[in-house]
Amino acid sequence: MYYPSSVIRKPDSALSSTSEYSVQNKVVKAALDLKADASDLNNYYTKSETYTQTEVDNAIGAAISSAYKAGGSVAFANLPANDAAHEGYVYNVTDSFTTTADFVEGAGDTYPAGTNVAIVDIGSSGSPDYKYDVLAGFVDLSPYQTKNLATAVESASTVEGALAALSTNKLAASDYVVDSALDTTSENPVQNKVVKGALDLKLDASAYVVDNAMSDSSTNPVQNNVIKSYVDSTTGGLRDTILTQTLAANATTVTFSDTSLTSTAIIDIFTDKKDVHPTAADDSTAGTLILTFDAQESATTVKVVVKAVPST
Secondary structure, eight states, rough: OOOOOTTOOBBBBEEEEEOOOOOOHHHHHHHHHTTTGGGGGGSOOEEEEEEEOOHHHHHHHHHHHHOOOEEEOGGGOOOSSSSGGTEEEEEEEOOOOEEETBBTTTTTEEEEEEEEEEEOOOOOOBBBOEEEEEOOOOOOOOOOOOOHHHHHHHHHHHHHHHHHHHTTTTTGGGGGGOOOSSOSOSSBBHHHHHHHHHHTSSSSGOOOOOOOOOOSSOOOBOOOOHHHHHHHHHTTTTTEHHHHHHOOOOOOEEEEEETTTTTTTEEEEEESSOOOOOEEEESSSTTEEEEEOOOOOOOOOEEEEOOOOOOO
């Protein structure tokens, strides 16, 4: 087909908002390459899904205003209950206090007057746990030396001058307590003479000697094991013997048989019942002892103590 030269036209070499002619392929490709693919926007929020500047400012303002609320000044004993109704309130405690188990810090910490305490929830979702929380408060630095005082002391040319500078910041007598008696709870220093007096009442270890051997002249106590060893060595280990028999109910005699039984060896006779004693004793037969009692309604335990006699 023949086209007049006046009809034939080259494609446009640039994009145009008014041209009705075709445009070169590479121009279209280059323009498309500059545009984002729809899949590249999957991780982005649309405008309708984001907050406006005003909404952001309002949310921040609300969060700040709800974080802590001034609760005023109260004595420690009058702190409001640590509960949901008082969450977020901050109270200035007007007296010094010691924390309890209701505090985030735990029990036992001491804080001065002027300390701020907030009520917070440290629990988890659905299980609130309201506690008092100590915030930054007043720190008493009065016991510390000031920079000006340190400079004044260093600058003093004489001892008198340094002492004069120190006297302007010395502790009051009420600030330095020295106890006049020993105490199990006090953390104050204690007077020298009180310590000396208490030590003087204690026994000096060097003055208390326990002998580890028997002696004819020592007045010291002697060790238990030394005495036992000495007794064993001098008596051949002999001990008094206790013989035991049972007097049957309604019976009137009980017989003991033992080679150690002699008239001179019997030391004592006793029973397990008050006021029950033998009415007669027969030791005429060597090694035998027959005791006679009044009849008893129940059985009676009878014991005879026989002196140990070393063999000759």
